[in-house]
Amino acid sequence: MEPNFKTGERLIVNKIIYDIRPPKRGEVIVFHAPAGIDYIKRVIGLPGETIKIENNTVYINGEPLDEPYLREAIDEYASSGRLYNEDYHEVTVPERSVFVMGDNRTNSTDSRNIGVISYDKIVGRADVIFWPLNKIGLVNH
Numbered sequence: 001m002e003p004n005f006k007t008g009e010r011l012i013v014n015k016i017i018y019d020i021r022p023p024k025r026g027e028v029i030v031f032h033a034p035a036g037i038d039y040i041k042r043v044i045g046l047p048g049e050t051i052k053i054e055n056n057t058v059y060i061n062g063e064p065l066d067e068p069y070l071r072e073a074i075d076e077y078a079s080s081g082r083l084y085n086e087d088y089h090e091v092t093v094p095e096r097s098v099f100v101m102g103d104n105r106t107n108s109t110d111s112r113n114i115g116v117i118s119y120d121k122i123v124g125r126a127d128v129i130f131w132p133l134n135k136i137g138l139v140n141h
Helices: 068-079
Strands: 010-014 026-032 038-045 050-054 059-060 088-091 097-103 121-132
Touching: 026 097, 038 068, 050 121
Parallel strands: none
Antiparallel strands: 010 121, 026 038, 026 121, 038 097, 050 059, 050 088
């Protein structure tokens, strides 16, 4: 999830929030992945929405998605002629599911590889970084 999370950071995950309401776009979630381990990724697409990636831009229902949490990384890649968001065919998110992507788009196993994530696989929302001590703070959703 670089550049926003680093290896070794420890998080507090809110396991109750999605019993109260469904996930929202931009939230960072932890879920049970098909590989048998938990992944942390950002919610990009919600039920009923179409997702497509073209020319380094993520589109939701045909509208470009503003991703301020990645702006610096995208600009850095673009300045060297590389794509941060590889093109991806259009997909519609089924009911009670989300389309997730890692913030490190060039090296992320996410919905582009493993498919959408059903609500029953979601552990919760990452809310607080508590380790290392110099990184303590709220997760930017």
